[in-house]
Amino acid sequence: MASGKEIRNKIKSVENTRKITKAMEMVAASKMRKAQDRMRASRPYGEKIRRVASNLAHALTEYKHPFLQTRAPKNVGIVLVTSDKGLCGGLNANVLRLVLSKMKAFDSEGVKFQATCVGNKGLGFMQRAGAKVVSQVVSLGDTPHLEKLIGPLKVQLDAYMNGEIDALYLGYTRFINTMKQEPVFEKVLPLADDVIKTEREPGWDYVYEPDAQVVIDDLLMRYVEALIYQAVAENMASEQSARMVAMKSASDNAKSVIGELKLVYNKARQAAITKELSEIVSGAAAV
Numbered sequence: 044m045a046s047g048k049e050i051r052n053k054i055k056s057v058e059n060t061r062k063i064t065k066a067m068e069m070v071a072a073s074k075m076r077k078a079q080d081r082m083r084a085s086r087p088y089g090e091k092i093r094r095v096a097s098n099l100a101h102a103l104t105e106y107k108h109p110f111l112q113t114r115a116p117k118n119v120g121i122v123l124v125t126s127d128k129g130l131c132g133g134l135n136a137n138v139l140r141l142v143l144s145k146m147k148a149f150d151s152e153g154v155k156f157q158a159t160c161v162g163n164k165g166l167g168f169m170q171r172a173g174a175k176v177v178s179q180v181v182s183l184g185d186t187p188h189l190e191k192l193i194g195p196l197k198v199q200l201d202a203y204m205n206g207e208i209d210a211l212y213l214g215y216t217r218f219i220n221t222m223k224q225e226p227v228f229e230k231v232l233p234l235a236d237d238v239i240k241t242e243r244e245p246g247w248d249y250v251y252e253p254d255a256q257v258v259i260d261d262l263l264m265r266y267v268e269a270l271i272y273q274a275v276a277e278n279m280a281s282e283q284s285a286r287m288v289a290m291k292s293a294s295d296n297a298k299s300v301i302g303e304l305k306l307v308y309n310k311a312r313q314a315a316i317t318k319e320l321s322e323i324v325s326g327a328a329a330v
Contacts, residue, residue, distance in 0.1 A: 047315065050308040054301055061297035067130065068290035074185055075221070075283035081186070082218060082273075082280040089273040096234060096266040099259065110263045113233050114209040119149065120177075120199040121158045122231070124215035124274050125165035126282040127181055132289040134216055134282055135164045138226040142214040145228050146174070157208065159195050161275060177202070187275040189268060196271055200264070203232055211267075215274040216281040222288065224281035231270055234263075 123142055125135045149156050157175040160166040161183070169176050178195035202208045211232040217225045251258045 047308060047311050050304055050311060054304045054308065057297050057300050057304065061294055061301070064290045064293040064297060068287055068294060071283050071287035071290060075280065075287055078185070078276070078280040078283045079218070082276040085269075085273055085276050089269045092262075092266050092269050096263060099262065108259050108263055109204055110232050110267070111234050116154055116209045118155045118157070118208045120202060120208040120211045121146075121156055122196065122199060122211065122213045122271060122274075123158055123160050123162075123165040123169065124213070124271075124278045125160075125162035125168070126278065127163040127183065129164065130289060131282050131286040134224060134285040137224075138214055138216050139165070139168050141226045141228050142168075143172070145212070145214075146172070157199075157202070159199050161192065161195070161271075162278075183275070183279075185279070187272060187279060189272050192271055192275065193268065196268065200232075200267065213270065213274055215278045218277045218280040218284065221284045224285060227274075231267060 121142065123138075125138060129135070146156065155175075157177045158169045160169055160176055160179045160181075163181045166176065166179050166181060178198040180191055180195045183191060199208070199211055203211055210230060212228060213231045214226070214228045217227045219225055
């Protein structure tokens with residue numbers, strides 16, 4: 044059995060760890076509320092522009108944007124959204140596991156891919172996997188900024204426009220509630236068929252000014268940017284929620300460990316006292 048001093052040192056160490064996890068839990072709870080409000084505020088815009096884009100796909104115009112044209116996939120792009128920091132449970136592991144399975148499926152089909160990484164964890168994963176990383180953005184902080192995302196995203200969009208890739212996919216973690224976050228891997232370009240079928244509203248028609256090409260080019264670019272921004276906002280809300288839950292679990296576990304160590308310490312202390320009493324009694328009897 045360990046000595047009383049060693050057990051006291053362990054108790055002190057676990058107590059210090061519990062103070063850190065408790066503080067991180069409180070910070071994550073504060074950031075979570077702001078991240079959720081920001082994410083929910085951007086959802087209506089993302090849903091509206093998605094609806095407009097889906098109806099635009101059926102608009103009768105002579106100009107057909109490349110974002111609406113389906114090609115046989117030989118090369119694809121992947122935008123992977125993860126967090127910059129860890130200590131958020133299985134948040135990053137779940138989305139990375141999903142993306143890895145898709146990458147293996149692309150390899151088995153002979154489809155090459157290139158990646159854009161948003162977040163330090165995803166960048167490290169892609170580098171370890173030996174994937175071709177064409178652009179990246181890290182250290183976004185607690186608030187997503189579209190101007191920081193446009194540059195890395197434009198690399199993929201230019202590749203799509205130039206025919207270097209035939210499809211663009213997005214992997215991120217969707218926020219469901221505080222206790223549940225869902226990893227998602229969805230097609231961004233060309234405009235997904237399921238979006239067109241489910242969100243089309245009959246009777247829509249457009250009058251373009253100055254002309255269809257200028258309006259459609261700008262609108263579809265805003266559509267892709269809105270999807271990426273929404274994905275980053277969802278991922279940040281999921282990150283803070285997962286970190287709060289993970290730190291609360293760590294604090295509760297630390298409290299249990301402290302209780303068990305105190306019990307062991309009391310037993311060791313009682314054993315030492317009993318031993319000393321026995322020695323005293325034995326010495327007195329010998330005299």
